[in-house]
Amino acid sequence: MTENRKIAEEVIDAIGGKENIASLAHCATRLRIVVHDKEKIDKDKVENIDKVKGAFFNSGQYQIIFGTGTVNKIHDELQSIGIGGASVQDVKQAAKKEGSAFQRAIRTFGDVFVPIIPVLVATGLFMGLRGLLTQDQILNLFGLAPADIPANFLLFTEVLTDTAFAFLPALVAWSSFKVFGGSPVLGIVLGLMLVNPALPNAYEVANGSAEAITLFGFIPVVGYQGSVLPAFFIGLIGAKLEKALRRRITEALDLILTPFLTLTIMITLGLFAIGPIFHSLEDLVLAGTLAVLDLPFGIAGLLIGSLNQLVVVTGVHHIFNFLEIQLLENRGMNPFNAIITCGMAAQGAACLAVGLKTKDAKLKALALPSSFSAFLGISEPAIFGVNLRFIKPFIMGLIGGGVGGFLASLFDLAGTGMSVTVIPGTLLYLNSQLPLYILVNLAAMAVAFTLTWMFGYKDSRKL
Known part of the structure; x- marks a missing residue:
């Protein structure tokens, strides 16, 4: 055997x-x-x-x-x-x-966003590489200046970095239709309708270079570039509408009427009702997130860095995907990433301290690979396999995450993307932030490791 x-x-x-x-x-x-x-x-x-x-x-x-x-x-x-x-x-x-109704709702929200995260990760890495290649210091190594970068090369990098966010509603609506049991292709078309060039561009309306179309004298109609919630709810309602129509329309007419009615009804609701309502809600959520992140004296980093991995334990951390997407779309940077990375690195360091201190062969064989996994951005093995078992290492990891997050906030660190952290996350900080990124993570790791070694683990308990 x-x-x-x-x-x-x-x-x-x-x-x-x-x-x-x-x-x-x-x-x-x-x-x-x-x-x-x-x-x-x-x-x-x-x-x-x-x-x-x-x-x-x-x-x-x-x-x-x-x-x-x-x-x-x-x-x-x-x-x-x-x-x-x-x-x-x-x-x-x-x-x-x-689980509770809240947990189920967050789980469903996560199911919609998880499939599109790889595309956003790639986009963030492209942004980081572009930032590296266009730095004065890097260009000077080759005897170049920013003015020497070919315009076509810059255009190519814009295609790589801007496409996913330009058509983000199409990605979200596609995934929503898929999760809620509709036809994903209808979701793609509805999402593309939300960003159709015939509509006033949302960014241009925001900066005053274009005006929204006004319907009935009071309903503003614009494109929904970068919006998430309107596309999410159009997908949710549209999928349920499509299924309801298929149950009621005879098979002979289903192929013609179901997609026609679904698209007609949903884009009407999307542009004139769902879009304006949920875009306003989206703005409120973003404003609240920014208010927390903009707290002075590093308070935001201290709070988020300390508590993030505790939220991971509860299983409702998928809500952060939405927040990070909004930050990237509206600010072009993601300060949340720098803070939560410190929390992951700290849990890995606490786990490493246990692995190096213990004489139990099984625990050592478990803790050392789990700590390395956390340094690659997957903290669950360290948290559930080691730190939570002994409680104190987990607490020391939270403290280390708070210290690192505090420093990340003070230094205004912000990644160019999302969902890659710790060692792989260095690619998001190639735009001159890399030394500080390394510093704050080493600080988080040092605090968590030292506290765990000194106070967080005694090598007396066996697995």
């Missing part, structure tokens, strides 16, 4: 046997299992299985952290044993009724 096969069988036994598994899937690092009866799970037994880096309930799923690569192999072994596989989306659907 192979090692992974043995681990798979131990997992089945620890969670109450095959009959207790409702559905099973995996993501990049975790097995995601929906069970029939939580009481049948032996959590201690699960956490003592080889290669398990932590396990916890979140979003109605029992999630067992194995790490990248390993989780795929364990999942394959479970399927070969006869545990039916499912897609991550299927598992999410099975877990949909779990």
Whole structure:
């Protein structure tokens, strides 16, 4: 019997046997299992299985952290044993009724934004690279000046960096239609209608170079470049409208009438009702976010850096995706990224302190790779696998995150993108901010490591 096969069988036994598994899937690092009866799970037994880096309930799923690569192999072994596989989306659907109404709403919000994040990550990296290549210091190395950069090259970089945000409503509406069970292509078309060049450009209206169209003398109509909430709710309502129409329209006319009515009704509502209402709400949310981030004396960084990883534990951190997108779209920079990166780095450092201090071979083998994972921007193995088990390292990590976030706010650090942090996140700070980015993260790590080493962990408790 192979090692992974043995681990798979131990997992089945620890969670109450095959009959207790409702559905099973995996993501990049975790097995995601929906069970029939939580009481049948032996959590201690699960956490003592080889290669398990932590396990916890979140979003109605029992999630067992194995790490990248390993989780795929364990999942394959479970399927070969006869545990039916499912897609991550299927598992999410099975877990949909779990948690509070707020948690379910945030989970759904996250499901819409997660698929478009890779595009925004790439856009942010393009922005960082453009910032690097157009710096005076870098150009001087090649005997060049900013005026020597070819106009066509700058145009090419603008295509790379501006496209995703110029057509952001199309991405959001597409994903919303997909999540809520509609036809994604209708979402794309509706999103593109929101930014149609025939409409006054939202940015030009904002800076006074264009005027909004006024309907009925009081409803302003503009394009929705960079808006998120209007596209989200158009997708939500549009998908439900499409499904309702398909149930009522005869099959012979469905192909013609359903898309025609869906597009006609939803773009009318979108431009004249949903758009103005939710764009106003969006402006209020953005204003509130900016008010917090603009708090003086580094207070914003202290609060967010201290509390961010605590929010991650609750599973409602997906709401931050919306906030970061808004920051990037309206400010062109993302100060939130610099602050939460310190929180992740600090948790990794606290986990590293445990790994270096312990003499327990199993804990060391768990903590060291988990800390490295946090330094690559995935903090869950460190948090759930090590820090939360001993409590104090997690608290020391929160303190370190607060210190790093405090400094990041004082230095006005802001990334050019989102969703890449710590070591990979350096690519978002190539526009002359890199030394300070490294400094604030090292400060967060040093505080968390030192406090954990001195006060946060005694090598007496065994796993």
